[in-house]
Amino acid sequence: MSLEISYDYQESALPIEQALELKREIDLFNSNYCAALDSAKVELWPDFFTEDAIYRMTSRENVDLGMPVGLVYAEGRPMMHDRATAVANTQMFAPRYMKHIVTNIRPIQKDGNQISATANFILLQTLVEGPSTLHLTGTYHDIFERQEDGSLLLKERQVVFDTSIIANDVVYPV
């Protein structure tokens, strides 16, 4: 397992028709992923991952320094399940609406049944009082895996945010 991510510009290795096809498919995947999170169905979140998937949410500063820490760091779907269960059932936090906006989806490479891709996101948060705020902005660094039934699942999603100081906390997965 390597948590290394490069921010160097990487030219897409995919033929244009294939890249466009994958982009559409990943767009749909991300729309469903975000719809689950935005409707606070956090317990569905692990279903978007393979059994052995890695999920890490960390700052761009940590990535630039080559540091492995994650605000959220899950090795495998069971750890994601535990987080989802905890957020849904045991965690105390003020009610909030979250809205993910995902764009610039970019398939970069295909290697067998694995596809690496990136996408930019902004995450908006609205609390009971106060304005809607731009809570995080960053990039998904993804590895998708084609399943036997033809569908895609995430084998790795590293959520790397540019935001240098987080407003209080990040309650839900991103």
Add this chain to the structure above:
Amino acid sequence: MYENQTVIGQTLDTKDLPLSQCKWPEDVLHTIPDWVYTSTEVYNRELEKIFQGDTWNYVALEAEIPNPGDYKRSYVGATPVIVSRAEDNTIHVFENRCAHRGAEFCRKNQGNTNEFVCPYHQWSYDLKGNLQGVPFRRGVDRRGGMPKDFKPQDHGLKKLNVTTLNGVIFASYSDKVEPIEEYLTPEILEEFKVVFPGKPLKVLGYYRNELPCNWKMYHENLKDPYHATLLHSFLVVFGLLVAGNKSAMLVDSVHGRHGIMASAKSDDEISEENKREMRSYHEDMRLQDERFLEFIKEFDSPWSVTMQTIWPNLIVQREMNTLGVRQIIPNGPNSLIMEWTMFGYEDDDDEMQRHRLRQGNLMGPSGFLGLEDNEAMKFVQEGVRRSTTDVNVIQLDANKVGTSDTLISEAAIRAMYQYYRQVMEL
């Protein structure tokens, strides 16, 4: 300013009191007036008497600046400083403010350099903060330039006193503050050396967040063992800490300003009586992956969890095997910025490092425990800022000040405020 406060940012005048109107309620031991959290004048005096007073402020770990020329931006109180390692391996701390026109010249969080150059007029400083170059000091064609009697040695960066202890760097504005080992006091020093035995640390990364609450609340939260099993149902649900665990709230016996909240993991059954008191107890919930709650005994200590609160700006976290320091940066009466530096040791193997990363899910801005604390403290700040009532009640374990052997106690908070009132002359 916390972005969410753009709508609800108004503090009532009755809470933003001038110092002359700040009178502690009569029952000083068992009350905290709201103005300690909300008054701008009180906050300004704290910067002067506490952060710039006779205290050692945490600024960095030596592991972050291992080589000559390495530097890191940091803070003492709310003041931005630079921590730098010079060619002769000595460590220096100076304000991030050009002596010429005041620019905060160092913009990168960390790096390596052989000098600091202010981008505005290219004044340059060595790694110890001494002014070494002023462009056109003699003018051009003998016109202009600095006066003949300008002495560069009088125009260095504002330097602070520096000390280190087992890889941890502290700075102080005070010439009178006692040596760091004495400053920490015997009880705290002992636990400090458990986490920092002097062996090389390996920094694993950073978290940064703003908490919209007064900086003292962060200390209080870690001197308030009462909240642990009540707020953090996660701890209870998954058996990490329950009201019957072996635990202690230790307070330094010299000043009462530092503390250690400590507990030992136990596999004992929870009594029916304790279960009833803890609304958050769920017997049927189990983790699918229990690895991140495993405790690998690596320290010679009876405690599996310790939280050191080192006055005025340092928290040392030993939550089983996830280790970190948290630096409190006060940001006005209603806000603080928290910088978390998570670390392990150089001699950790790959699996131990991954264990620390997995266990890191407990703490930080998305940590199972961390986020609940942040939420609770935000609620408190909003309450004390906007209500018409103005007193906090701290009567648990009444009359006691200092160390207590029960979690159901506020004796450590009382000790902190007894010390605080004396330093603040309140």
